Structure formats: structure tokens, C-alpha cells
Amino acid sequence: MIHDNYYVIPDLHGMNGMLQQALTTIYDDNPKGGKIIFLGDYIDRGTECRAVVETVMHPPENWEFICLKGNHEEMFVDAANMRYPFYDHRVPMEWPEGIPLAVIRWMDALPYFHFEGNNVFAHAAYDGHRSPEDQILADCVWLRYSDSERFHSKDSMYLTHGHTPRRNGPIKAPNRINMDCAAAMGGRLVVGIYNRDHIGPVDFLEFGIDT
Numbered sequence: 001m002i003h004d005n006y007y008v009i010p011d012l013h014g015m016n017g018m019l020q021q022a023l024t025t026i027y028d029d030n031p032k033g034g035k036i037i038f039l040g041d042y043i044d045r046g047t048e049c050r051a052v053v054e055t056v057m058h059p060p061e062n063w064e065f066i067c068l069k070g071n072h073e074e075m076f077v078d079a080a081n082m083r084y085p086f087y088d089h090r091v092p093m094e095w096p097e098g099i100p101l102a103v104i105r106w107m108d109a110l111p112y113f114h115f116e117g118n119n120v121f122a123h124a125a126y127d128g129h130r131s132p133e134d135q136i137l138a139d140c141v142w143l144r145y146s147d148s149e150r151f152h153s154k155d156s157m158y159l160t161h162g163h164t165p166r167r168n169g170p171i172k173a174p175n176r177i178n179m180d181c182a183a184a185m186g187g188r189l190v191v192g193i194y195n196r197d198h199i200g201p202v203d204f205l206e207f208g209i210d211t
């Protein structure tokens with residue numbers, strides 16, 4: 001049934017135009033609301049990082065947004081807290097009044113993974129042989145799989161992640177899919193449609209800079 005669907009949006013990297021196109025389509029198809037899982041990396045590379053962050057921080061009424069942490073959010077929080085250089089020096093300038101503490105706290109508190117039945121979602125990786133409490137959090141936001149690498153787990157989980165941009169994505173491997181289709185580098189955003197009763201995506205929506 002349509003209301004058992006939910007959506008997965010991968011690495012946005014400041015590409016707000018494609019995000020807004022995707023949300024318009026999703027909202028039009030689901031007037032009663034629903035759920036979207038964002039796979040992290042909202043910032044850096046693209047030119048509208050602030051707009052992306054403010055959009056995913058504030059879901060409209062009847063919509064649940066689950067925003068996972070990406071390595072770029074982790075780097076941003078570290079830079080802000082520890083006065084390290086920012087990965088992309090342009091991004092803090094999108095907040096000329098200063099980066100609000102609420103944004104830093106929001107990024108810092110983002111979860112590293114999320115479950116929907118046997119589907120597990122993370123920005124970069126998840127260790128299927130470790131319990132959730134024993135995950136290596138740096139790996140969840142940094143690790144890279146090779147394109148054909150199988151996802152192993154002790155309880156038949158299926159992993160959906162981003163982090164490794166592939167212009168010809170999404171890249172499917174056994175028990176795993178990499179949804180990052182290089183929005184900021186290739187101008188292509190592919191959104192996964194998932195269903196409560198299925199493992200892995202059931203369909204895709206595709207958006208480009210000119211669509």
C-alpha cells in the first residue's frame with residue numbers, strides 16, 4: 001500500500017535545487033505525509049548548503065525526516081568546535097551572521113545509522129557482525145566499499161548507504177546499495193522508494209539540474 005512507502009535521499013552536498021524538486025514530487029505523491037531518510041553529507045561542494053540544512057532540519061507537518069550523519073557533518077562540527085580549518089571555507093560564509101549553535105548541535109547529534117525492519121541505513125558503512133552498540137562510528141561515516149563488495153550480516157540485513165559518488169549509480173551489490181549518484185559533481189540525484197514490507201529499494205525517482 002502506498003502509505004507504507006518511504007523515501008531515501010542520498011548525499012546532497014549543497015544541491016538545494018534538486019532537493020526541492022525531489023521534495024515537491026514526493027509531497028505531491030503523498031498528500032497525507034510520510035517518511036524520508038537522508039543519508040548525510042548535506043554540506044560542502046555545492047553552493048546552497050545552508051538552504052539544504054535548513055530544509056532537512058525542518059520537516060513540514062505530517063512528515064518525518066530521519067537525518068543521518070555524514071563525514072562532512074562530522075568534519076564541520078569538529079571545525080566549528082575545535083577551530084580547525086573548514087573542509088570548504090565557503091560554507092560558513094553562507095551564515096554571515098555566524099553559524100547558529102542550533103545548527104552545530106543538530107549536526108553533532110545526528111544518528112550514524114537507522115533501521116526499518118531488515119533494512120539498515122548509514123552514510124558510508126555498517127558492520128553487520130557487530131551489534132548497534134558496538135559499531136565503529138568512524139567507519140559508519142568514512143569507510144568505502146568496493147563496487148561489487150557483498151554486505152555480510154548475521155541476520156539477513158540489507159544495507160543502503162551513500163558516501164562514494166558514482167555517476168552511473170545507484171550501484172547494487174549483494175545485500176547492499178550505494179545510492180550516491182554524485183549530485184554535486186555530476187548533477188544527478190537518485191531517490192530510493194522503499195516499502196515497509198520489502199528489503200532494498202522497490203523503485204527510484206531521478207532528478208537532474210535541468211529537470
Ligand SMILES: [Mn+2]
Nearest residue numbers: 041070071163
Ligand atoms: Mn561522505
